[in-house]
Amino acid sequence: MRVTRRQFLKGVLASAAALGLSQSDLFKLGEAFASATSPPVIWLQLSSCTGCSVSFLNWIDAATGSEADEVLLDSISLKYHPTVMAAAGQLAIDAAKNARTAGGYVLVVEGAVPAGLNGDYCHIWNDAGTPYPAKQAVLDFAGNAAKIICIGTCSSYGGIPAATPNPTSASGVSALLSRTDLKKLVNIPGCPPHPDWFVGTVVDILTGNLGRLDSLYRPTKYYGASIHQNCPRAGSKKATDIGDPVNCFLSVGCQGRAATGDCPIRKWNNGINWCVGANTPCNGCTDPSFPVSGLYG
Numbered sequence: 001m002r003v004t005r006r007q008f009l010k011g012v013l014a015s016a017a018a019l020g021l022s023q024s025d026l027f028k029l030g031e032a033f034a035s036a037t038s039p040p041v042i043w044l045q046l047s048s049c050t051g052c053s054v055s056f057l058n059w060i061d062a063a064t065g066s067e068a069d070e071v072l073l074d075s076i077s078l079k080y081h082p083t084v085m086a087a088a089g090q091l092a093i094d095a096a097k098n099a100r101t102a103g104g105y106v107l108v109v110e111g112a113v114p115a116g117l118n119g120d121y122c123h124i125w126n127d128a129g130t131p132y133p134a135k136q137a138v139l140d141f142a143g144n145a146a147k148i149i150c151i152g153t154c155s156s157y158g159g160i161p162a163a164t165p166n167p168t169s170a171s172g173v174s175a176l177l178s179r180t181d182l183k184k185l186v187n188i189p190g191c192p193p194h195p196d197w198f199v200g201t202v203v204d205i206l207t208g209n210l211g212r213l214d215s216l217y218r219p220t221k222y223y224g225a226s227i228h229q230n231c232p233r234a235g236s237k238k239a240t241d242i243g244d245p246v247n248c249f250l251s252v253g254c255q256g257r258a259a260t261g262d263c264p265i266r267k268w269n270n271g272i273n274w275c276v277g278a279n280t281p282c283n284g285c286t287d288p289s290f291p292v293s294g295l296y297g
Contacts, residue, residue, distance in 0.1 A: 039146055039206075040105040042096055043081040046134040047122055047161040047170055048111025051192040052152035053083050059195030079105065093125050096141075103144035106205065109173050112154040112161035113138055116169035138173055142181045147205055148173070149186050151198055156187040156216075157288040164292060174217065186210070187217040191285035196266060197222045216288065218260070227256035227282050230264040243279045255284025 045053070078085065080096035087095055099105050111134075114121035119133030126132070142148055150173050153159040161170040174185060186205075188197050201219055204210045212220045228234055228250075238251035250257065259282055267274045275282055284290050 040077045040079045040099050041108060042079055042099055042105050042141055043108040043110065044124060044137055044141065045082050046109065046111030046155065047114055048152065048154050050083055052110045055192035055195050056198050059199055093127055100141055100144055104146050107141050107145035107148045108151055109138060109148065109155040110151050112158050112170035113173060113176060114161065114168035114170045121168040135176065138176055142177055145184060147186065148181065148184045149188060149201065151188050152193055153189040153191045153285055153290055156189040159191060160291055185217045186213065186219065189218065189286045190261065191290065194263065194266060194268060222262055223260040223286065225260060225262070227259045227261055227263055230262065231256055231276055232264065233276060242281060245279055249276065249281035252281055254281035255287065256282040259284040259287040261286045
């Protein structure tokens with residue numbers, strides 16, 4: 001089954017309220033797709049588990065009932081994504097290089113950037129016998145990008161790959177960018193991030209409606225309050241063990257006071273549940289200190 005732009009728009013419309021989109025936003029998005037000039041997308045995967053891609057792909061499938069990779073390929077001018085693109089080898093490499101030369105694309109980075117050994121801990125590809133380090137790829141592709149989106153805590157801050165002792169000297173993308181390129185950056189942290197956070201941000205960029213970012217380059221639309229602030233357990237007595245069905249998990253390691261996000265309101269799996277709702281303390285996965293100061297750090 002092939003998915004058209006119209007079908008993709010229907011999927012976005014179905015989730016418009018959850019994404020915080022107005023009728024004006026949807027009209028602008030429809031215009032962007034009708035003009036067939038939506039910006040190309042280059043998606044680089046570095047030190048990661050691909051969980052951020054999986055989270056995003058699950059949103060598309062739930063919203064449209066169609067195959068997620070087809071929506072990516074047919075609806076948003078995806079030029080390069082190692083997991084879902086049909087091309088391979090030199091054909092895929094050339095597609096990414098041609099898009100970089102043309103410029104004006106949205107660069108999506110998934111995974112931390114290993115800077116150790118001159119970047120040789122992680123190669124994006126091998127071009128004509130020459131390895132292409134992830135570190136260099138980020139620097140090269142950032143320069144010609146119209147916007148840079150870091151999806152997930154690893155690309156936003158370093159995440160699990162950058163945890164102590166960090167033998168690969170991994171870091172978030174922002175540690176490498178110039179002041180000019182930092183102005184293009186939007187971080188969507190989470191391990192993985194909620195698909196609504198990413199999809200909503202992409203739609204806001206396409207409609208020219210990207211709102212305020214905080215000091216960590218996160219949209220305050222999704223990261224404007226701590227987890228604890230909206231948690232239904234806030235104000236209750238302290239839990240005595242993990243799995244307590246009612247009381248506050250602060251005393252058993254919950255990181256909800258430090259981490260930001262609208263998980264208690266938005267929930268996961270199409271609004272079914274979330275970590276604390278499943279009687280598990282918040283791991284603080286949207287916080288820059290994750291996983292070092294997280295529940296299991």
